[in-house]
Amino acid sequence: MMTSKIIPVDPFDLVIFGITGDLARRKLIPVLYYRFIDGQIPKNSRIIGLARSELTNEQFRNQSLEALKQTVSEKDFDSEQVNHFISCIHYIKNDVNSDEDWDTLQSLLKNAPNTVQAFYLSVAPGLFAPIVEQLGRLNLAENSRLVVEKPFGHDLASAKKLQYQIGNVYKEEAIYRIDHYLGKETVQNLMALRFANKLFEPLWNSNHIDHIQITAAESLGVEGRGEYYDNIGAMRDMVQNHLLQLLCLTAMEPPYKFDADAMRDEKLKVLRALQPLMGEQALRNTVRGQYLGAPDKPGYLEECHNQGSQTETYVALKVKINSWRWAGTPFYLRTGKRLRSQMAEIVITFRSTPHSIFGQIDTPIWPNILVIRLQPDEGLNLSITTKDPGPGGFRTRETPLDMTFADNSGDDWRMPDAYERLIMDVIRGNQTLFMRDDEVEAAWQWIDPIIQAWRNSGTAPESYDSYSSGPTGAVELIARDHRRWRDVIV
Numbered sequence: 001m002m003t004s005k006i007i008p009v010d011p012f013d014l015v016i017f018g019i020t021g022d023l024a025r026r027k028l029i030p031v032l033y034y035r036f037i038d039g040q041i042p043k044n045s046r047i048i049g050l051a052r053s054e055l056t057n058e059q060f061r062n063q064s065l066e067a068l069k070q071t072v073s074e075k076d077f078d079s080e081q082v083n084h085f086i087s088c089i090h091y092i093k094n095d096v097n098s099d100e101d102w103d104t105l106q107s108l109l110k111n112a113p114n115t116v117q118a119f120y121l122s123v124a125p126g127l128f129a130p131i132v133e134q135l136g137r138l139n140l141a142e143n144s145r146l147v148v149e150k151p152f153g154h155d156l157a158s159a160k161k162l163q164y165q166i167g168n169v170y171k172e173e174a175i176y177r178i179d180h181y182l183g184k185e186t187v188q189n190l191m192a193l194r195f196a197n198k199l200f201e202p203l204w205n206s207n208h209i210d211h212i213q214i215t216a217a218e219s220l221g222v223e224g225r226g227e228y229y230d231n232i233g234a235m236r237d238m239v240q241n242h243l244l245q246l247l248c249l250t251a252m253e254p255p256y257k258f259d260a261d262a263m264r265d266e267k268l269k270v271l272r273a274l275q276p277l278m279g280e281q282a283l284r285n286t287v288r289g290q291y292l293g294a295p296d297k298p299g300y301l302e303e304c305h306n307q308g309s310q311t312e313t314y315v316a317l318k319v320k321i322n323s324w325r326w327a328g329t330p331f332y333l334r335t336g337k338r339l340r341s342q343m344a345e346i347v348i349t350f351r352s353t354p355h356s357i358f359g360q361i362d363t364p365i366w367p368n369i370l371v372i373r374l375q376p377d378e379g380l381n382l383s384i385t386t387k388d389p390g391p392g393g394f395r396t397r398e399t400p401l402d403m404t405f406a407d408n409s410g411d412d413w414r415m416p417d418a419y420e421r422l423i424m425d426v427i428r429g430n431q432t433l434f435m436r437d438d439e440v441e442a443a444w445q446w447i448d449p450i451i452q453a454w455r456n457s458g459t460a461p462e463s464y465d466s467y468s469s470g471p472t473g474a475v476e477l478i479a480r481d482h483r484r485w486r487d488v489i490v
């Protein structure tokens with residue numbers, strides 16, 4: 001069985017703004033519990049949660065207990081450990097817009113023995129700047145770290161403004177912008193695959209790779225958050241951050257070492273090398289979709305209460321990278337809600353062999369395809385062409401070499417949630433898996449003209465059926481290049 005080594009961290013105070021919210025309840029509290037039972041949260045560490053709700057410490061601890069009952073597996077739910085963990089949580093009622101509510105937080109943190117202090121902003125983006133301003137005013141920002149949830153801005157101008165407001169109080173070295181995709185085990189495995197093996201890197205270029213597909217599909221719709229989502233859309237919600245980050249990690253040059261700035265320098269070069277998509281080019285190389293209702297589910301237009309909404313719940317793009325390595329190899333990205341399946345993967349399709357020595361055979365020689373699966377069942381799959389066993393002519397077949405991480409890690413092994421890694425990296429002071437300000441701005445710089453072109457066109461997104469594979473326009477987008485999306489193939 002594989003055992004994971006727990007790297008100890010110093011005792012810390014983690015202050016979570018928005019502790020009563022959805023993210024804290026579903027993710028942050030459970031992942032901290034998992035780190036706790038793995039022995040990674042040192043004694044005397046404190047989790048200090050803030051929100052406006054009138055709750056006593058005890059009431060909030062009871063709410064946390066309920067959250068753990070709903071999210072932690074039976075196997076990992078140990079009442080004694082849970083009680084111990086919950087006693088590390090302290091609740092403070094605080095309205096961040098008021099100047100008055102800060103005394104309790106100040107007195108808890110003043111002269112605190114813990115050397116590491118981190119403030120996690122798990123609140124609506126409109127509250128990021130006011131909270132940081134308060135932290136500055138109260139002298140709580142000095143020597144602390146700041147964790148900012150997505151989205152970082154709505155476009156380039158707002159991202160710059162937010163950066164300016166946060167940058168007045170925190171230095172870049174203390175800011176941790178979360179993109180939870182970067183904490184996924186498979187995404188880090190992509191780094192190992194590329195840079196800890198000799199096998200792939202010589203082939204990792206347009207001489208050998210025909211094209212790359214990056215997909216993040218969700219089966220859920222906007223689920224009661226339609227009005228909020230209507231100001232965002234799939235491009236801002238998924239492409240600007242998650243999909244472009246995956247593209248960067250797939251396409252970047254080898255960093256000189258696996259450290260924060262070396263990695264982020266290379267990702268930034270990819271973002272800057274993206275071929276701009278503006279005006280007609282943007283319309284030709286992108287497809288927007290919006291889901292229709294299903295018999296038992298409302299469509300997007302009903303959910304967002306805006307019959308004229310042109311917000312996309314699906315987007316597909318053909319992206320080119322202007323570099324020696326990738327000239328001639330397109331990247332096709334797509335993401336959407338209310339689709340047939342819940343999955344995320346990067347698919348690398350290699351070029352076909354230049355010549356078949358087998359002459360006329362009934363079965364084809366398939367190109368090699370490497371699938372890096374982020375969910376479900378994180379793992380890698382490489383398909384190779386082999387001979388169909390047995391006599392009677394020479395036939396080929398496509399054979400998968402499959403590595404699902406959970407299968408290879410023993411019965412007791414549990415796939416850690418991306419947030420487990422990311423929160424502990426904040427405590428360790430390791431920014432490698434967090435986005436730097438120049439990356440965020442470069443991504444918006446590329447995204448903004450596409451959204452502008454859609455707006456100028458005045459056209460509506462194409463409708464698609466709930467639980468389908470998306471709009472037909474997306475199939476046509478890739479078919480124009482005589483290629484198909486992988487789920488159409490398998």
Ligand code: NAP
Pocket residue numbers: 017018019020021022023024050051052053094095096097121122123124125127149150151
């Ligand atoms: P949410 O459910 O709306 O929670 C917001 C939290 O902020 C609540 O605890 C709320 O508590 C608190 N709050 C609101 N106004 C406040 C104020 N004036 N002063 C103090 N606290 C206040 O939001 P969420 O879904 O957890 O999302 C939080 C952040 O994470 C957002 O930036 C979101 O974009 C990001 N994010 C969320 C998810 C997710 O899965 N939920 C995923 C990725 C990113 P009270 O009402 O008690 O004050």
